[in-house]
Amino acid sequence: MSTRKKQILKVIILGDSGVGKTSLMHRYVNDKYSQQYKATIGADFLTKEVAIDNDTTATMQVWDTAGQERFQSLGVAFYRGADCCVLVYDVTNPKSFENIKSWRDEFLIHANVSSPETFPFVILGNKVDTKDSKKSVTLKAAQELSKSLGNIPLFQTSAKNSINVDSAFEEIARGALEQN
Numbered sequence: 001m002s003t004r005k006k007q008i009l010k011v012i013i014l015g016d017s018g019v020g021k022t023s024l025m026h027r028y029v030n031d032k033y034s035q036q037y038k039a040t041i042g043a044d045f046l047t048k049e050v051a052i053d054n055d056t057t058a059t060m061q062v063w064d065t066a067g068q069e070r071f072q073s074l075g076v077a078f079y080r081g082a083d084c085c086v087l088v089y090d091v092t093n094p095k096s097f098e099n100i101k102s103w104r105d106e107f108l109i110h111a112n113v114s115s116p117e118t119f120p121f122v123i124l125g126n127k128v129d130t131k132d133s134k135k136s137v138t139l140k141a142a143q144e145l146s147k148s149l150g151n152i153p154l155f156q157t158s159a160k161n162s163i164n165v166d167s168a169f170e171e172i173a174r175g176a177l178e179q180n
């Protein structure tokens, strides 16, 4: 029996304000980067067609926050029906890294997913283009965190220089498809 899957993959991006969530989304969807995105501008989500195999595509909806993450007050509509949750920190901001786990918990509390243990998350350590090594979060620390949370796929990215963004979103799409 064929299990027909819906072709819309809802992906949400969480993480502290300023880590580069909006920049990553624009880099992936539009292949653009700008120093400043107005927090209040824009739709609830951007979409991008993703190829699944030779004759199948899906529409990925990437949901971004409009700055409400500062108050941890994202509405239920934001979380509802998510197929993959992307957790972003800034490699030069240890606090944003420490908060990854709380963002994951926040998601699990609000999204009400049927099976939290197998829900697909992806962690992105963004701004790897910067040379701010003093403050930076080590890859080793990030790998340990990913392992402790059940081997969440981890990518070190740069929205600015377009490093690893496409491969990260390929993994995100893969996770979302499995969940979907």
Ligand code: GDP
Residues within 6 Å of the ligand: 015, 016, 017, 018, 019, 020, 021, 022, 023, 024, 034, 035, 036, 037, 126, 127, 128, 129, 130, 157, 158, 159, 160, 161
């Ligand atoms: P958000 O609050 O998580 O949505 O973060 P934004 O996408 O608005 O980015 C916050 C700031 O970090 C902006 O000034 C961006 O230009 C900058 N930024 C975002 N991504 C990168 C990156 O990959 N490298 C560097 N160096 N800066 C970035």
Ligand code: MG
Residues within 6 Å of the ligand: 021, 022, 023, 037, 039, 064, 065, 066, 067
């Ligand atoms: Mg933003």
